[in-house]
Amino acid sequence: MHQQVKIDPLSSEDFKSHVAQALPVLDVMGTQLKETASQIEHAVIEVCGKFQSMADRSRAGVSGAAELLSGSSDSRTASSVESLIAEAARTIETLLGHTQDSAAVSTSAIERIKRVQEATDHIAKSLAQLDDITIGNRLLAVNARIQAVYAGDKAAGFGGVANEIGVQAKRSAEIVELIRSVSSELRHIASSALSDLQSMVVEDQKAYHKSKIEVDRVLEDFRFMHNSTREFISKMQEESRSVAKEIAGAVRSLQFQDRINQRIGHVVAELDRIKADFRIHCADVTLDAKPILEHLSNSYTMHEERNVLGGAQGEVASGEVELF
Amino acid sequence: MVKTALIVDDSTTMRQMVAFTLREAGFEVVEAEHGQDALDKIAGRRINVVITDLNMPVMDGFTFIKNVRAMAALKFVPILMLTTESQLSKKEQGKAAGATGWIVKPFDPEKLLQTIAKVLP
Numbered sequence: 001m002h003q004q005v006k007i008d009p010l011s012s013e014d015f016k017s018h019v020a021q022a023l024p025v026l027d028v029m030g031t032q033l034k035e036t037a038s039q040i041e042h043a044v045i046e047v048c049g050k051f052q053s054m055a056d057r058s059r060a061g062v063s064g065a066a067e068l069l070s071g072s073s074d075s076r077t078a079s080s081v082e083s084l085i086a087e088a089a090r091t092i093e094t095l096l097g098h099t100q101d102s103a104a105v106s107t108s109a110i111e112r113i114k115r116v117q118e119a120t121d122h123i124a125k126s127l128a129q130l131d132d133i134t135i136g137n138r139l140l141a142v143n144a145r146i147q148a149v150y151a152g153d154k155a156a157g158f159g160g161v162a163n164e165i166g167v168q169a170k171r172s173a174e175i176v177e178l179i180r181s182v183s184s185e186l187r188h189i190a191s192s193a194l195s196d197l198q199s200m201v202v203e204d205q206k207a208y209h210k211s212k213i214e215v216d217r218v219l220e221d222f223r224f225m226h227n228s229t230r231e232f233i234s235k236m237q238e239e240s241r242s243v244a245k246e247i248a249g250a251v252r253s254l255q256f257q258d259r260i261n262q263r264i265g266h267v268v269a270e271l272d273r274i275k276a277d278f279r280i281h282c283a284d285v286t287l288d289a290k291p292i293l294e295h296l297s298n299s300y301t302m303h304e305e306r307n308v309l310g311g312a313q314g315e316v317a318s319g320e321v322e323l324f
Numbered sequence: 325m326v327k328t329a330l331i332v333d334d335s336t337t338m339r340q341m342v343a344f345t346l347r348e349a350g351f352e353v354v355e356a357e358h359g360q361d362a363l364d365k366i367a368g369r370r371i372n373v374v375i376t377d378l379n380m381p382v383m384d385g386f387t388f389i390k391n392v393r394a395m396a397a398l399k400f401v402p403i404l405m406l407t408t409e410s411q412l413s414k415k416e417q418g419k420a421a422g423a424t425g426w427i428v429k430p431f432d433p434e435k436l437l438q439t440i441a442k443v444l445p
Contacts, residue, residue: 301378301379301407301408301409302408302409302410303410303411315410315411315412316410316411316412316415316426316428317410317428318410318428318429318430319427319428319429319430319431319432319435320427320428321425321426321427321435321436321439322415322425322426322427323424323425323439323442323443324418324419324423324424324425324426
């Protein structure tokens with residue numbers, strides 16, 4: 001059963017003494033409250049600043065990436081990724097076109113070499129005809145000598161002519177052999193060159209088709225990657241806007257600090273009024289505040305609190321680390 | 325191997341901030357509201373590091389540390405005090421109780437992780 005504790009009413013002087021003891025504590029309370037409000041305000045300002053910085057950096061990062069993809073107004077970076085892909089495709093098409101032109105030149109060279117081969121064939125046939133003529137001339141020379149002998153002295157000159165015909169026939173045969181030899185070599189060279197060119201044209205065509213397929217595939221992959229990147233950046237822009245909205249929400253929430261500031265301000269104002277009132281009525285009370293303030297200091301756990309009472313010398317600073 | 329940290333603090337926001345810092349660094353985290361709660365949660369669990377406040381209800385930090393050092397399995401576990409207390413006399417008390425280190429709040433996440441890295445075997 002609840003027992004009522006009988007408290008003897010204080011005399012007027014005792015009551016005044018009690019009230020006077022509360023005065024130094026009220027002073028400290030007021031200061032603590034003001035400093036607390038100030039600390040909260042600074043912390044909120046710092047947090048808001050960091051939020052703003054985060055939002056700005058998020059936006060700047062995404063904007064930069066988007067600009068890189070689409071090109072900017074700066075002439076140094078005017079080429080967007082899209083225009084670079086298009087330019088690469090055109091350059092590759094030009095290179096492949098040159099390859100085709102080279103193949104056409106090779107094909108033309110093949111035709112000309114074939115005509116050279118045909119020409120050497122004609123030369124060979126002509127040489128065969130010359131051979132017949134040479135043989136004929138030699139026979140003629142032999143016959144002429146024989147006739148010269150039969151003709152005796154009257155045909156002495158004729159023998160000289162016959163000899164000369166024989167000599168010319170021999171020289172013709174030698175020249176024919178030389179031409180035959182050169183023509184044969186030319187034919188051999190032409191045949192070898194033709195074979196090489198034909199192989200090269202075939203290989204070049206294969207390489208051209210293979211390269212075209214490969215290049216088309218790579219360009220397609222590049223376009224796909226570029227589109228994927230563009231989509232990703234678009235999503236990041238959306239995320240950045242969401243983050244900014246959330247930060248704005250957090251900043252709104254942090255405005256509790258302003259309401260607290262006002263409420264603390266009202267409390268402090270009332271405390272000041274009460275202190276002033278008590279001082280007037282306890283002006284004649286002598287009081288040693290030291291023990292009261294010492295007792296207060298012993299209840300504190302932070303150097304900022306003890307600082308209000310001027311007792312925070314030689315203390316460890318906030319954030320400091322010491323290993324024992 | 326994942327390391328486990330025990331965080332002891334009567335402030336929920338303080339536990340959240342320390343837990344966030346340690347989880348980002350790959351720790352598993354166990355939280356306790358005061359010394360007695362921490363002793364109950366420590367039982368049968370492998371703890372690699374303890375971070376404890378000083379001023380807590382039910383059982384304060386110094387008493388908690390003394391109890392931990394009395395356990396054979398936790399005699400050498402690193403214990404860091406993370407507290408608003410800045411008086412040198414309190415720090416000496418912490419050292420005498422068996423704390424490995426003393427950090428005055430507010431803590432810097434990077435410094436906290438560096439300190440833990442130094443004290444972990």
